[in-house]
Amino acid sequence: MCNLPPTTQRGTDAHLKIRDDFLPLSRPALGEEEVAAVAESLRSGWITSGPKVAELEGIFRETTGAPHAVAVTSATAGLHIVLSALGIGPGDEVATPSMTFASTVNQIVLRGATPVFADVDYGTLQVRPDALAARITPRTKAVIPVHFAGAPADLDPIRAAAERAGIPVIEDAAHAVGTAYKGVPAGGPPRPGTPGNIAIFSFHPIKNITTAEGGMVTCYDDALAARLRRLRFHGIERDAWKRYGKGGTPHYDIREPGYKYNLTDLQAAVGVVQMRKVAAMNARRADLARRYLAGIEGVPGIDLPEAVPYAHAHSWHLFVVKVTGMDRDAFIGALAERNVGVGLHFPPCHLLSYVRERYGTGEGELPDTERAGKGIVSLPLFPGMSDADVDYVCEAVREIVPGAGR
Numbered sequence: 001m002c003n004l005p006p007t008t009q010r011g012t013d014a015h016l017k018i019r020d021d022f023l024p025l026s027r028p029a030l031g032e033e034e035v036a037a038v039a040e041s042l043r044s045g046w047i048t049s050g051p052k053v054a055e056l057e058g059i060f061r062e063t064t065g066a067p068h069a070v071a072v073t074s075a076t077a078g079l080h081i082v083l084s085a086l087g088i089g090p091g092d093e094v095a096t097p098s099m100t101f102a103s104t105v106n107q108i109v110l111r112g113a114t115p116v117f118a119d120v121d122y123g124t125l126q127v128r129p130d131a132l133a134a135r136i137t138p139r140t141k142a143v144i145p146v147h148f149a150g151a152p153a154d155l156d157p158i159r160a161a162a163e164r165a166g167i168p169v170i171e172d173a174a175h176a177v178g179t180a181y182k183g184v185p186a187g188g189p190p191r192p193g194t195p196g197n198i199a200i201f202s203f204h205p206i207k208n209i210t211t212a213e214g215g216m217v218t219c220y221d222d223a224l225a226a227r228l229r230r231l232r233f234h235g236i237e238r239d240a241w242k243r244y245g246k247g248g249t250p251h252y253d254i255r256e257p258g259y260k261y262n263l264t265d266l267q268a269a270v271g272v273v274q275m276r277k278v279a280a281m282n283a284r285r286a287d288l289a290r291r292y293l294a295g296i297e298g299v300p301g302i303d304l305p306e307a308v309p310y311a312h313a314h315s316w317h318l319f320v321v322k323v324t325g326m327d328r329d330a331f332i333g334a335l336a337e338r339n340v341g342v343g344l345h346f347p348p349c350h351l352l353s354y355v356r357e358r359y360g361t362g363e364g365e366l367p368d369t370e371r372a373g374k375g376i377v378s379l380p381l382f383p384g385m386s387d388a389d390v391d392y393v394c395e396a397v398r399e400i401v402p403g404a405g406r
C-alpha cells in the first residue's frame with residue numbers, strides 16, 4: 001500500500017484491500033463450445049472460407065434483416081472494400097465523428113479522400129446529427145455515424161440529411177452487435193421492405209462477439225454486395241469453396257483486381273457459436289453496466305455515460321466515464337496500482353498528429369469531443385466479470401477521486 005498516491009492516504013477510512021489478480025479492461029467470453037466448433041472445422045478438411053462463413057453470413061442476414069452479408073477479416077477490411085466499391089477517392093470527402101477509432105479515418109485517408117469531422121454530444125458521445133449534416137458539402141460522398149459504446153447513433157435525422165445529399169450512410173457498427181435503434185437492429189431497414197444502410201460489424205476480441213479477428217458488412221444493393229464479394233477475394237466472382245467443391249468448375253475470370261479479406265471457416269465457426277450466446281452475453285453486460293451506474297452515481301468529478309434520448313437497445317460494448325475531478329492519467333495510474341486495467345475510447349481523431357499535419361485540424365474545432373477526449377476512461381466490462389469485480393472497481397474509484405467518500 002506504500003505506493004498509493006496521496007489522495008488515498010487521507011482520513012481514517014480503511015483502504016481497499018487490493019485484489020491479487022489483474023482485472024483487465026476486457027476478456028473474450030469463449031468456452032468449450034467454441035473449442036469444439038473449431039475442432040470440427042479443422043477435422044472437416046475445409047478450413048478457409050466455406051460452409052461456416054456461409055452460415056455466419058446467414059445469421060447476420062437474419063438478425064439484421066439486410067438481404068446481403070459479406071464476411072471479412074476485420075471491420076477495417078470491411079471499411080476498405082466498402083469505400084473502394086463506392087468509388088470514394090481523391091477529391092471526395094467523408095463525414096464522420098472525430099470520437100471514433102482511427103481505423104475509420106485511416107481507411108478514408110488511405111483511399112485518398114478527406115475526412116471531415118463532426119462533434120458528438122458530451123453526455124452520450126454519439127455524433128450530433130445536426131453537426132454531421134452541417135459537414136456535408138457537394139464533395140461529400142458518404143457519412144459514417146458510429147454506434148458509440150453500443151448505443152445507437154440517431155439514424156433518422158442522419159438518414160434524412162444523407163438522402164437530401166444523395167449519399168449513402170455507412171453505419172460503423174463495430175460496437176453494435178445486438179444494438180437496436182427504435183426497434184430496428186444496427187444494419188436493419190428503417191421499415192420492413194425498405195432499404196437500410198451499409199453497416200460494418202467487428203469481431204475483434206474486445207467486441208461483443210469475437211472470431212479472434214473478423215468483421216461483417218451488411219447491405220441492400222445487389223450490385224454492391226456482388227462487388228464487395230469480388231473485392232474481398234482477388235476480384236474472383238465465385239467462392240473457392242464452390243470452385244473446388246463437387247460439381248464446381250475451376251475456371252475463373254477477374255474483371256477488377258481485389259484484396260484478400262476473406263474470413264476463414266475456423267474463425268466463422270467461433271462466430272456462429274458466439275452469435276448463439278450474444279443475447280445472453282449482452283444481457284450480462286447490461287447488468288454490469290447498471291451496477292456501475294448505481295455504484296459510481298454521485299461521485300463528484302466522474303461524469304457517467306448518459307442514455308440516448310430515443311428508443312434503443314444498448315449492447316454495452318464499453319462503459320466510458322469522464323474524469324473531471326482529478327488528472328486523468330493519475331486516475332488511470334491509481335487504478336493500475338489497484339490491479340484494474342482501463343482503455344481510452346478514443347483519442348479524438350482530429351487531434352492525431354498525421355491528421356493535424358495533413359488536414360490542418362486542431363484544438364478548438366469540436367468542443368464536446370475535445371472536452372470528452374480529455375476525460376474519457378473505459379472501465380472493465382465483459383460478460384465474465386462478477387458483480388464483486390464491478391463493486392471492487394466502484395470502491396476503487398470512490399477511494400481514488402478526491403472528495404468522493406466511501
Ligand SMILES: *Cc1c(COP(=O)(O)O)cnc(C)c1O
Pocket residue numbers: 073074075076077100101103104146172174175201202203204214215
Ligand atoms: C474496433 C473498431 C473498428 C475496427 O474493427 P476491426 O475489426 O478491429 O478492424 C472500427 N470502428 C470502431 C468504432 C471500432 O471500435
